[in-house]
Each structure stands twice: as C-alpha cells, then as structure tokens.
Amino acid sequence: MTIVVFDSGMGGLTVASALSRQWPDADLCYVADTEAFPYGAWDERKLIDRVCAVAGAVIGELDPRCFVVACNTASTVALDALRAGFATPFVGTVPAIKPAATLTRSAVIGVLATPATVAREYTQALVETYAYHCEVILHGCPGLAAMADAKMRGAAVDEDALRDEIAPVFVERNGRRTDVVVLGCTHYPLLLDEIERVAAWPVTFIDPADAIARRVAQIVGDRKPVSGNNTNEALVTSDDGLALAGAFLRFGFGSTRCFTP
Numbered sequence: 001m002t003i004v005v006f007d008s009g010m011g012g013l014t015v016a017s018a019l020s021r022q023w024p025d026a027d028l029c030y031v032a033d034t035e036a037f038p039y040g041a042w043d044e045r046k047l048i049d050r051v052c053a054v055a056g057a058v059i060g061e062l063d064p065r066c067f068v069v070a071c072n073t074a075s076t077v078a079l080d081a082l083r084a085g086f087a088t089p090f091v092g093t094v095p096a097i098k099p100a101a102t103l104t105r106s107a108v109i110g111v112l113a114t115p116a117t118v119a120r121e122y123t124q125a126l127v128e129t130y131a132y133h134c135e136v137i138l139h140g141c142p143g144l145a146a147m148a149d150a151k152m153r154g155a156a157v158d159e160d161a162l163r164d165e166i167a168p169v170f171v172e173r174n175g176r177r178t179d180v181v182v183l184g185c186t187h188y189p190l191l192l193d194e195i196e197r198v199a200a201w202p203v204t205f206i207d208p209a210d211a212i213a214r215r216v217a218q219i220v221g222d223r224k225p226v227s228g229n230n231t232n233e234a235l236v237t238s239d240d241g242l243a244l245a246g247a248f249l250r251f252g253f254g255s256t257r258c259f260t261p
C-alpha cells in the first residue's frame with residue numbers, strides 16, 4: 001500500500017518532497033493529470049467530475065493508504081465529492097490563510113493562488129473565518145503555475161513576467177505593508193528562489209507542504225507505507241507528460257508511465 005500524491009502537474013512534487021523528508025523510505029506514487037493541466041482553467045462542475053474520475057481509477061489500481069490532493073485548485077472544490085465517493089482517506093491542500101493570520105504583524109496578508117482558487121467560496125470562507133481582522137489581498141495569478149511547470153521542463157524563468165504576476169500582493173497603506181504571503185498553489189514553491197528575488201520587499205512566504213506531510217502522518221498513524229522496494233513511480237495522463245520523467249527522477253520517482261483514467 002502506498003501514498004498517492006496527486007496534482008494537475010508538477011506542483012504536488014513540493015508536497016511529495018516534504019513527505020520524503022519525513023519518511024525517506026515511504027512508498028509514494030505521484031499522479032500528474034497532465035492531460036487536464038491547468039486545473040485553474042476548468043469549470044467547477046467539470047473539474048469535480050474529472051478529479052473524481054482520475055482518483056477513482058488510481059484508487060482502483062493502487063488501493064492507497066492515503067490520497068493526498070496536492071492541489072489547491074482541486075481541493076477547494078472537489079474534496080467533499082471525493083470523501084463522499086471513496087472510503088480512502090484524503091488529505092487536501094487549501095490556502096494557508098489561518099497560519100498567515102497568526103503570523104502577520106502588520107495585519108496585511110497576500111495570497112497568491114490560481115484565479116479559480118481565489119474565486120472559490122471555500123477560500124472566501126477561510127478569509128472570513130480566520131483573517132477577518134486582517135486586510136487580505138487575494139490575487140489570482142494567470143500564468144504562475146504554468147511558469148513553474150515550464151521551469152520543471154527546463155525552461156528559463158522570465159523574472160520580469162514573474163515580478164508582474166506577484167506584484168499585486170505587495171501593498172503599503174497607512175504605514176502598514178504586506179508582511180506574509182501565502183503560496184496558495186502547490187506549484188509556486190517550485191519558484192520560491194526566483195519569487196524571493198523579485199519580491200518588492202522581504203516577506204514571510206508560507207509553503208504548506210510540511211504541514212500537509214504532518215497531517216498525512218496523523219492519518220496514516222503507525223502503519224507507515226514502507227515496503228522496502230523503493231519503487232516510487234510517477235503516473236501521467238498524457239503522452240507529453242512522459243517528457244517530465246527527468247524531473248520526476250530528480251524528486252525520487254524512478255519510473256514514469258502513462259495512465260488513462
């Protein structure tokens with residue numbers, strides 16, 4: 001039995017890394033829905049159906065001990081349907097607005113996420129529940145996930161374009177300015193070095209990957225998913241996804257194969 005880490009593309013690798021740091025010998029399977037990337041462009045109803053179809057096929061084949069939805073865009077809309085449809089334990093990823101509200105000193109928080117995640121009721125509810133006392137700048141980044149994915153495919157990062165993508169969350173008003181920025185898409189930590197370089201000023205960036213890994217540990221308990229085989233593999237849903245095999249290898253996924261949901 002394995003732990004599945006699922007995303008539309010390469011973003012979930014940031015969560016897979018955190019899981020590997022926690023359990024270096026864990027059996028992990030990475031699933032990238034490359035055929036459907038980017039999820040940020042999908043209509044909500046269709047995305048729920050798509051995520052449930054991919055999850056159902058993966059669960060049917062692997063019967064994982066835990067299924068990590070390492071994607072904010074999918075988690076904020078599809079977690080309820082997944083939990084209703086399958087007995088497998090799911091761990092989701094939603095924008096870390098609650099920890100940001102605890103950390104901020106200026107009470108000005110930025111949230112970088114896909115346009116779809118920013119528009120979700122789920123995200124609005126997180127702000128109203130946990131950060132009602134803060135000014136929260138929710139910014140839907142049109143191209144940031146694709147830039148991160150392209151970087152993993154070997155493309156150079158255009159730092160001017162990157163600066164434009166993140167600039168709106170840096171605000172200064174009445175002597176207070178943004179001091180915490182939530183990375184509300186699992187792709188964004190793949191660009192953290194570059195993001196820090198082009199940020200308007202230094203802030204605390206929140207990458208929730210370690211917190212997600214700790215949540216998985218709570219769910220799995222003592223029944224660690226370790227077979228000793230060390231056969232971590234990656235599944236992609238389109239032929240062009242096979243070109244990502246080199247990147248998967250760098251993250252410890254020794255083989256990549258195509259999978260039809």
Ligand code: DGL
Nearest residue numbers: 011038039040072073186
């Ligand atoms: N990694 C994703 C997220 O956390 C998705 C980006 C996309 O597919 O648009 O939101």
